[in-house]
Amino acid sequence: MTEISALEDNSQQLVDHQNCNLTALLQKINTKTARVSVIGLGYVGLPFLLEKAKVGLNVIGIDRLSHRVAAVKAGKSYITGIDDAELQQVIASGLVDTTTDYAGLVDADVIVICVPTPLDKNLCPDLQYVVHVAQHIAKYLQRGQLVSLESTTYPGTTQEIIKPILEENGLIAGEDFFLAHSPERVDPGNQRYNTINTNKVVGGNDPQSLIAAEAFYKLAIENVVSVSSAKVAEMVKVFENTYRAVNIALANEMALLCDRMDINVWEVLDAAFTKPFGIMPFYPGPGVGGHCIPVDPHYLEWKAKEFHFQTRFIMLASEINRKMPKFVVDKIARLLNQKQKALNGANVLMLGITYKKDVPDYRESPALIIYELLQRAGVNIGYHDPFVPEIELDGHKIVSMELNSTIVGGADLVLITTAHTTIDYQKIVDQAQIVLDTRNVTKGMQTNKVVLL
Numbered sequence: 001m002t003e004i005s006a007l008e009d010n011s012q013q014l015v016d017h018q019n020c021n022l023t024a025l026l027q028k029i030n031t032k033t034a035r036v037s038v039i040g041l042g043y044v045g046l047p048f049l050l051e052k053a054k055v056g057l058n059v060i061g062i063d064r065l066s067h068r069v070a071a072v073k074a075g076k077s078y079i080t081g082i083d084d085a086e087l088q089q090v091i092a093s094g095l096v097d098t099t100t101d102y103a104g105l106v107d108a109d110v111i112v113i114c115v116p117t118p119l120d121k122n123l124c125p126d127l128q129y130v131v132h133v134a135q136h137i138a139k140y141l142q143r144g145q146l147v148s149l150e151s152t153t154y155p156g157t158t159q160e161i162i163k164p165i166l167e168e169n170g171l172i173a174g175e176d177f178f179l180a181h182s183p184e185r186v187d188p189g190n191q192r193y194n195t196i197n198t199n200k201v202v203g204g205n206d207p208q209s210l211i212a213a214e215a216f217y218k219l220a221i222e223n224v225v226s227v228s229s230a231k232v233a234e235m236v237k238v239f240e241n242t243y244r245a246v247n248i249a250l251a252n253e254m255a256l257l258c259d260r261m262d263i264n265v266w267e268v269l270d271a272a273f274t275k276p277f278g279i280m281p282f283y284p285g286p287g288v289g290g291h292c293i294p295v296d297p298h299y300l301e302w303k304a305k306e307f308h309f310q311t312r313f314i315m316l317a318s319e320i321n322r323k324m325p326k327f328v329v330d331k332i333a334r335l336l337n338q339k340q341k342a343l344n345g346a347n348v349l350m351l352g353i354t355y356k357k358d359v360p361d362y363r364e365s366p367a368l369i370i371y372e373l374l375q376r377a378g379v380n381i382g383y384h385d386p387f388v389p390e391i392e393l394d395g396h397k398i399v400s401m402e403l404n405s406t407i408v409g410g411a412d413l414v415l416i417t418t419a420h421t422t423i424d425y426q427k428i429v430d431q432a433q434i435v436l437d438t439r440n441v442t443k444g445m446q447t448n449k450v451v452l453l
């Protein structure tokens with residue numbers, strides 16, 4: 001055999017081998033006999049698990065927290081938007097199991113990673129959860145498996161971090177197993193858009209991986225948007241969240257200026273958003289919170305530095321958004337001052353501890369920062385949040401207060417930090433001495449007791 005024909009022979013064998021792994025996986029996906037493993041059963045992972053079981057796939061959920069594993073088995077939901085009845089119905093189908101043990105990954109055809117991607121204390125990416133999970137997957141990785149990362153991260157993570165860890169097993173991505181990134185876009189609490197009717201972006205490590213991932217995601221999602229690489233898919237997600245962070249910062253900056261100029265920023269924005277083109281509504285608030293907006297842009301900012309590039313919009317947006325809690329505290333001080341009261345010793349009732357309305361999630365919530373700033377200034381602060389019965393701050397347990405006329409009327413100022421729809425704001429305004437509304441939930445109320453952000 002000549003050298004050229006030996007090379008051709010080898011490359012033909014490689015193509016056959018790739019095709020054989022891909023064909024077998026596609027066959028299982030298309031006949032819905034593929035077994036799916038979801039790692040990380042939180043806001044992203046649990047809805048994902050249910051969505052796949054609902055289309056008839058066998059799904060095993062893995063979480064390091066045994067109480068979450070047990071709760072799912074018992075049909076007890078801990079995630080907003082999923083009620084116990086829905087969970088129990090899916091569990092009753094017999095298609096779902098949960099465990100803390102990774103050994104079951106051996107039998108999976110598709111493995112989906114939904115673990116947290118937070119920042120460390122220097123605002124740098126903390127990929128410890130993703131790395132830990134990838135190391136576990138590498139131990140059990142099999143030929144023909146598809147591994148897909150759903151966690152939000154900087155462009156390059158799938159190929160630069162996950163791929164080498166998985167390949168330590170001796171298998172090659174794109175040949176022996178398939179690797180993709182498909183960023184989750186779930187919006188907890190959104191009544192209109194769920195994981196099925198929200199377009200899903202998918203990027204593969206290589207063309208074969210993309211084919212496998214597209215086939216998998218199309219099973220349960222109405223519209224799959226394929227992009228040319230995992231890196232592009234990663235960039236799509238961080239761009240989306242940067243877009244939100246920057247536009248919220250713009251609205252916040254307008255609020256800071258309007259405060260100085262004595263202009264009602266809400267009136268300005270509402271009128272501006274009547275323009276039917278070229279503008280999208282974004283509103284100011286007490287700051288940004290949650291697992292995405294204050295976090296994800298910094299993943300991109302960090303990665304950009306590797307290319308000697310400064311993401312100035314991200315830096316500026318972060319600076320403005322992080323200023324808002326302090327601005328709220330300063331405004332409270334001004335309002336109390338007008339009543340000849342000091343912050344020190346004042347009674348303030350905070351309405352809402354979560355970062356957005358109608359969800360129980362208070363991770364990175366600006367309300368927590370405001371709470372601490374007020375406490376440090378000597379304010380007697382208490383909170384009410386129908387979704388958060390208690391919080392722990394500096395090792396101290398703080399319990400949500402009852403809402404009654406004594407508590408509301410007894411506060412020198414009521415601060416609205418979250419626009420939960422179950423609170424009767426008209427009643428609050430009627431009973432309160434003065435209200436600082438950072439969400440414009442009192443819009444339309446005829447009163448001189450309310451001051452807007």
Ligand SMILES: NC(=O)c1ccc[n+]([C@@H]2O[C@H](COP(=O)([O-])OP(=O)(O)OC[C@H]3O[C@@H](n4cnc5c(N)ncnc54)[C@H](O)[C@@H]3O)[C@@H](O)[C@H]2O)c1
Pocket residue numbers: 039040041042043044045062063064065068114115116117129132133150151152153183184185186187188291292
């Ligand atoms: N929450 C959202 O609205 C949202 C939306 C889009 C994307 N995301 C992204 O999705 C990812 C997951 O976010 P989330 O909100 O679901 O997080 P979460 O904290 O709600 O859930 C993560 C789960 O992973 C588990 N976990 C952590 N390490 C593990 C390990 N080594 N093995 C097994 N389980 C492990 C945790 O116990 C937890 O149950 C993040 O990257 C986030 O940025 C979140």
